[in-house]
Amino acid sequence: MVIYYSSTGRTKAAAEELAKLKGTTAFELRLAKPLGKAVGAVMALLKKAAPLLASPDISKEPELYLCSPVWAGQMTPAMRQFIAETNFTGKTVSVLLTCAAAEGHERYKLGVLEALSGKGAAIGFVLVFASPKEGFDRETLREHLTELT
Ligand SMILES: Cc1cc2nc3c(=O)[nH]c(=O)nc-3n(C[C@H](O)[C@H](O)[C@H](O)COP(=O)(O)O)c2cc1C
16 A cells, blocks of 8 residues: 655655556545644654544555655654554555655655664665656656666
């Protein structure tokens, strides 16, 4: 199952393509209360989680693909919440982050691995995609994902 949070649609596009490629479903995490940009950035920076409207049932899912934008160099509060409340024992967890900048990717990856440590997951891939201003072109996304996953 692909589990994603997306504010402006870029991660959603990547998540949907990844779900198609893996032949699995996609679940969108939604916040109980939407965060403004500035508050969201500060919460992300402080590694805070934010309450979700609903969480997916992952009991029968051996493979999980978590997709989130990078906010202030960190995962989003929505994805942090999902990770905090979930026991990943027996599951393989892969991560796809989208961001604006071409640099910082290794740091973003380390942040994800830190959030997942001690949660029982076997780690699959961790990818960071810099998203173009106009959004991802689906064809390019598909090519990247086919090549990298
Ligand atoms: C609050 C906020 C903070 C962000 N911080 C970063 C950042 O630190 N580094 C970066 O490269 N991009 C940053 N971005 C850009 C997003 O990561 C990027 O546009 C992402 O692809 C958006 O995904 P979405 O369309 O699924 O919401 C930030 C965007 C927002 C809204």
